[in-house]
Amino acid sequence: MALLTFKGGVHPDDGKSLAKDKAIVEVKPKGELVFPVSQHIGAPAAPVVAVGDRVLKGQKIAEAGGFVSAPVYASVSGTVKAIEPRFNPTGSKVNSIIIENDGEYEEVEYPAVKSLEEMTKEEILNAIGEAGIVGMGGAGFPTRVKLSPKEPDKIEYIIANCAECEPYITADYRRMIEMPEELVGGMRAVLKLFDNAKGIFGVEDNKPDCIAKLKELTKDEPRMEVLALKTKYPQGGERQLIYATTGRAINSAMLPADAGCVVDNVETMITINRAITEGKPSMERVVTVSGNAVNEPGNFKVPFGTNQAELVEAAGGFKTDPQKIISGGPMMGFSMFTLDVPVTKTSSSILGFTKDEVAEHEPTACINCGRCVEACPSRLIPSRLADYAERHDEETFTKHEGLECMECGSCSFVCPAKRPLKQAIGSMRKIALANRKKK
Amino acid sequence: MLSDIKLKMSSSPHIRSKTTSANIMLMVTIALLPAAAFGVYNFKLPALIMLISTTVSAVLTEYIYQKLMHKKITVNDFSAVVTGLLLGLNMPASAPWWMGALGSVFGILVVKQLFGGLGQNFMNPALGARCFLLISFTGQMTNFIYDGVSGPTPLALLKSGESVDTMSMLIGTIPGTIGETSVFAIIIGAIFLILMGVIDLRIPGTYIAVFAVFVGIFGHFQNPDIGFFDPQYITAHLCGGGIMLGAWFMATDYVTSPITKTGQLVYGALLGILTGLFRLFGGSAEGVSYAIIISNLLVPLIERVTLPKPFGKGGEK
Numbered sequence: 142m143a144l145l146t147f148k149g150g151v152h153p154d155d156g157k158s159l160a161k162d163k164a165i166v167e168v169k170p171k172g173e174l175v176f177p178v179s180q181h182i183g184a185p186a187a188p189v190v191a192v193g194d195r196v197l198k199g200q201k202i203a204e205a206g207g208f209v210s211a212p213v214y215a216s217v218s219g220t221v222k223a224i225e226p227r228f229n230p231t232g233s234k235v236n237s238i239i240i241e242n243d244g245e246y247e248e249v250e251y252p253a254v255k256s257l258e259e260m261t262k263e264e265i266l267n268a269i270g271e272a273g274i275v276g277m278g279g280a281g282f283p284t285r286v287k288l289s290p291k292e293p294d295k296i297e298y299i300i301a302n303c304a305e306c307e308p309y310i311t312a313d314y315r316r317m318i319e320m321p322e323e324l325v326g327g328m329r330a331v332l333k334l335f336d337n338a339k340g341i342f343g344v345e346d347n348k349p350d351c352i353a354k355l356k357e358l359t360k361d362e363p364r365m366e367v368l369a370l371k372t373k374y375p376q377g378g379e380r381q382l383i384y385a386t387t388g389r390a391i392n393s394a395m396l397p398a399d400a401g402c403v404v405d406n407v408e409t410m411i412t413i414n415r416a417i418t419e420g421k422p423s424m425e426r427v428v429t430v431s432g433n434a435v436n437e438p439g440n441f442k443v444p445f446g447t448n449q450a451e452l453v454e455a456a457g458g459f460k461t462d463p464q465k466i467i468s469g470g471p472m473m474g475f476s477m478f479t480l481d482v483p484v485t486k487t488s489s490s491i492l493g494f495t496k497d498e499v500a501e502h503e504p505t506a507c508i509n510c511g512r513c514v515e516a517c518p519s520r521l522i523p524s525r526l527a528d529y530a531e532r533h534d535e536e537t538f539t540k541h542e543g544l545e546c547m548e549c550g551s552c553s554f555v556c557p558a559k560r561p562l563k564q565a566i567g568s569m570r571k572i573a574l575a576n577r578k579k580k
Numbered sequence: 581m582l583s584d585i586k587l588k589m590s591s592s593p594h595i596r597s598k599t600t601s602a603n604i605m606l607m608v609t610i611a612l613l614p615a616a617a618f619g620v621y622n623f624k625l626p627a628l629i630m631l632i633s634t635t636v637s638a639v640l641t642e643y644i645y646q647k648l649m650h651k652k653i654t655v656n657d658f659s660a661v662v663t664g665l666l667l668g669l670n671m672p673a674s675a676p677w678w679m680g681a682l683g684s685v686f687g688i689l690v691v692k693q694l695f696g697g698l699g700q701n702f703m704n705p706a707l708g709a710r711c712f713l714l715i716s717f718t719g720q721m722t723n724f725i726y727d728g729v730s731g732p733t734p735l736a737l738l739k740s741g742e743s744v745d746t747m748s749m750l751i752g753t754i755p756g757t758i759g760e761t762s763v764f765a766i767i768i769g770a771i772f773l774i775l776m777g778v779i780d781l782r783i784p785g786t787y788i789a790v791f792a793v794f795v796g797i798f799g800h801f802q803n804p805d806i807g808f809f810d811p812q813y814i815t816a817h818l819c820g821g822g823i824m825l826g827a828w829f830m831a832t833d834y835v836t837s838p839i840t841k842t843g844q845l846v847y848g849a850l851l852g853i854l855t856g857l858f859r860l861f862g863g864s865a866e867g868v869s870y871a872i873i874i875s876n877l878l879v880p881l882i883e884r885v886t887l888p889k890p891f892g893k894g895g896e897k
Contacts, residue, residue, distance in 0.1 A: 392892025550593030
């Protein structure tokens, strides 16, 4: 059978061999931990602790600020030192709760859990919402909201995003190798919410070991299926993944639920499993630290709030001074001007590179080669959209479907003239979306 | 200490593919070398002098223009080399070398640089230059000397209803311009470009297929002795004149062809029909150059009507 995939996309060097075979190592941070109250899409959480309070690991320190929001939990025990704005990984200052770690890791008593069979849908949803779970692949959309579509009966597919198509990142891969049963457990819990849905694990075929493990684990699960996807960026993009696994296509104005789908990534599913089976809130995640500037690339289980510089130290620090540090993958991640920021719910990796490939190339004239058109998974004409963007021609930009761009960066990656296509299109999209809201 | 390091900031993506515009142009140059080498073998020293003349003058024109205009010098992107070499391959070896040089100056200066340089020209510079020379020096540009004798090209023979030797047309031991005669040498270069991912079959494939069908049908109307879809007649048309060089190396010029996938098919089909029309019913035996530059002019229109549908709005399939 032909591998499932989508049209377009690119094949960057995946760099995964650096950290792929490094088992997950637990990091115990020292000193202060920083918990931004906004690590998700939606209203910021409201702090429920005061400076000077002693908190325990697993204790709620900020309450959800509305329906589309998520609470925040302490990942260590210690004392609240301050509540003040601090930089987050994307470079903005966000109100944060700062806890001085006492190193005791004294935990709260987690609420008693019932078995999944005994839980009602409402109880499952509440447990997920209460645990502060958000989409951990990078978007940070509150999972409870995602799992509460208007018509749950119309959801036919729950898709676990096991593609991990961004180069260098191997956190999900390690999760699937080391604790696949937790991923399947998360799927089981989510499937309980949707009576008519089938669970799909969409895994890129560069992870045959994961495919084999998941197939073995789900062979007696009639509602679950493991699908091998072609290894290609952005296979893990929500729209591409849905199309590859179900043949359904959604545009920028639609939600996965409009196509009867719900997509959650590996880390999110595992966190759901912990919340349901152990009553534990979302307090930690696996982060890949990699790149050619890092001494010992690897995968680390890190409490939220851990200083990223400390995490890099856990990976042996930098062997040479990096020229660029990226939070997230090299295709869609953010470059950082400092490592003095915390690991949050959406931090999937820290990458350090000795050279910045982008700065090495001077953009030259577009030769109309069409490689960006070939690569665009949204089937747009990126070179032209970038022209309209550079001319601030919002009308033509919108007319030519510029808003359908998902900013995957494939166009900028392939451009032989090294033009900053995605960058231009991305800026114009922000302007166009803001103007649309005003109307 | 980490805080002392100056980190670079930029918006994603943070990696770039290794292919550059200069790489691509260099690959096109390499792909033209078999045809150039065969041209020199076939037409001897004058061919070599012509190729050097057009290539060097194309690069020099670009350099001098950019220097005088205080623009960034971009001759190292190989695009001027490609233009010069292509023009040389489109010249008869018997034409004087200065004519080729004049063509290069016209192509680079008027067709390319005055319209804004690389990427901005609406017409293939080498073909624009060739057509300029064809109009200015019709006699010398259409006088093909082979083995010391001035004679008609196989295509001209074909048009007047005479028989031609298709084998020597495949190999290229026939009169014609320096680079167009050997189908064999051109195809070697074309396969190289396809394997390197520089070109695909959309434009040249449709061009050649539509042209073959066109002459297959209308050859009969031009010469009633020819039956419909006469294989030998079609083969002779495909191997004669500039269609192979044109289809693989000039119609595929990125700058002057549509960027939309459907548009490339339309463009290829248009080229096939125009070339057929010019060859069968036009004033001269050849029609590739004019077909391509006319189609170049229609590219914006073709793109406009072939805009792709985005993913999720019907374009995902």
